[in-house]
Amino acid sequence: MQILTLVPSPQALRYAVFSGRPTHPECAGLIRDYRGAMPCHLALLKIQKAMQAAAHACRPVTQLPAAIGIRVPFGGTEFPEPVVVNADVVRRLETLTPAAPLHIPALLELLQQCTAHFPGVPQVLTFDTAFFADLPEREHLYALDADLARVHGLRRFGYCGLHHAAAWQRAARSGATRVISLCLEPQPELAAIPGGRPVYVTSGITPLEGLPGQTTCGDLDPGLVMLLAEELHCGPERLNTLFTRESGLKGLTGSAITFDELFAAPKTDFMLAREVICYRILQACGMALAAMGGADALVLSGRYALAGRAVAAWLKRQPVFQRQTVPVAFHFLRTPVERIVAEQALLLSRAATRRAAA
16 A cells, blocks of 8 residues: 655655555655646656556555645645545635645646546645644734734744644653644744644744744844835845745855754854854744743754754753753654655545445
8 A cells, every 4th residue: 555645845846655554655756846737747757657666666566546645835724634635625725825826726736637647546635734723813813903914814824733743742642741842844933832732833924934944034024124125126026035045044154055054064164053043943942931831842853853953952051941840851753744644644545435435
């Protein structure tokens, strides 16, 4: 039994194929420039060939996967739980297009191509923002005109919900009830999770708010946006490029580096960038501690394990953690998001099969 997972982004499509109970992928890869009917069609052809090659190496060729799990970065308020794709789900996704014009049209095209290439295979959507669908109002509201915010859906979200949910489960197995979850992805995010539900998250209506990323700015004074627009005589597209592709680590260091590379560099290199990143994370931890009245555990997840070790070692030396009455336990979650998606796809597709047979 094969489970295919797809992780689309505006720039690329990541895929992984798991067999049986998801552990390590049989094959995995990344395909750039997949958006649009023909590029998406060619991308899925490449994935099919990779699946067949993996099957040849392990067992007789598997013609179709048992399920397809797709990670969706937006739409959790409409879909607070994973769903199997059907006509109603597609219709509801289409209504989200104005709020997520970069994601939803490409996702709908991907679903159509999956149906054509893998007919009859259940497609399971898992939504990163679903974990934050019921954030307290005091957390998700902006101090804006209430009617304006309601009409345009202006509220704060979180964008690494699948990682945070898995981090909570990891800490809960050790008896923790108040968990700080730090997800170190290219756009990192920190959340405060007491009792399994988040009450604080660093991201906002987009992942630009919050912690600086590899190429993203993090928190900014809105006045700075207007000032730069006037000083540089530039419009929204140029500002968007500046804040999303030329800021963060790239802006601080002048180099296109990852978080792992930042913390693996010689101590004298990129010292200021490391200090800025660690300090911003410490500030976010302080907000999380205040929101929960303390913490039992801090879980680091995401793809940058080396950076996570360095950040954890630095945080442990800070007074705010050393002064806790009960020491905060530090945990590391190595589970990649593809495996999390595969597990949810397997569970939901099996449940749907059982209901259909009943």
